[in-house]
Amino acid sequence: MTDLKIISLNVKRLNNVVKRQKIISFLKKEKHKLVAAILIHRNLPLTIEKVIKDKEGRYILISGFLFRESVFIGCVYGPNSEDVSFFPNLLTHVSAIASPYLVLGGDFNCVPDPRVDKSPPGGELSPKSIRLIEFCSDLEICDSWRVAHPTDRDFTFFSCHHQSFSRIDLLLSSRTVLDRMEECSIRSCPLSDYSDESLFIEYITKEWNVFMTTNKTEDVSPSLLWETAKAYLRGSIISYTTAQKKASMKEQLSLEHIIQKLEVQFKISRSKTILKKLEAARSALNQLLTKRAKAAIFFDKHKL
Structure with a gap:
């Protein structure tokens, strides 16, 4: 097997x-x-x-x-x-x-x-x-x-x-x-404001202005300018979402590491201070995963 x-x-x-x-x-x-x-x-x-x-x-x-x-x-x-x-x-x-x-x-x-x-x-x-x-x-x-x-x-x-x-x-x-069996371990489970939408719109607006400033000239036809702009924005959106995914995953891994460390400390000390830090880290991770899940559901419903 x-x-x-x-x-x-x-x-x-x-x-x-x-x-x-x-x-x-x-x-x-x-x-x-x-x-x-x-x-x-x-x-x-x-x-x-x-x-x-x-x-x-x-x-x-x-x-x-x-x-x-x-x-x-x-x-x-x-x-x-x-x-x-x-x-x-x-x-x-x-x-x-x-x-x-x-x-x-x-x-x-x-x-x-x-x-x-x-x-x-x-x-x-x-x-x-x-x-x-x-x-x-x-x-x-x-x-x-x-x-x-x-x-x-x-x-x-x-x-x-x-x-x-x-x-x-x-x-x-x-x-x-x-x-x-090679291994059996107990691990942490994450499953126990300026909006991203505003940031995205600001980013696309900036990219659009950069493209139009550089490429909108008298010798370029409107149809060619539009087709080229769509290709440019598509690449910009892919670049933006890739960077966002990497940043989100980095934050998730960081929170998971913090939670795992705090869980070990709390099992030993039962400190209320550590428990509050643990609950805060879990809450932050839960919010991050919820936001990502809602985005995945939205794009799944609206994909072509």
Whole structure:
């Protein structure tokens, strides 16, 4: 099987078209071929044989063939409350389809071991954690991140109400997948005034004036001047938008680096000052991605 990267995103309100566009832009930047959302790249040679959906929308499971290998992929959103039927129902659906390559990713809303997967550390296992461990044992699947980082402590969720960290977002994999796994990491997700329009109009007006001052002469016919002007402005617009995209991507990468650094600091110190800086950086990144998503939607609707 060719190299494959899988990412699980815990993102709300995917029915919003702007939010979906932001995720698509994020995935294009990361160059992911498959994610647990479940979004599948159009060029990925995945043949889907079966799709299983939970009636309450708690999980979606797909089975099929990828690079001539049988695969089973699931996206899971575990209940916040104590639902004793959740894991048995999920187990029934997963175990019904045999595949050596099995991956279940998502927000399970419980931790495998509260002593190392929560901060401050927890005590005894909760009923949900016990059922999660039994679920993994029955399917003979493992916590991929814990296999790759047996002694590390990292977290995927911060509760403002409880002032605690936890690792509730998991990637559970079969042994066949683990044997081929190269890396498993926890990363930051950005998906948790003088307007650009005014700047653009000012730029085009300036370019138009420069062109007309240089080229509008008596020996140039109006039709030739107009056709030449259109070609000149088209090149100017391409140059402008390319520069804007580069500047936007540079700003995005800078904000993502700041967020990642602040998250590490906050997990250690829990400083309110750092938390405010983190929230400000996340807000700035969210505004940047939202603006880019709205622009992409606008141009997609109006392209010829």
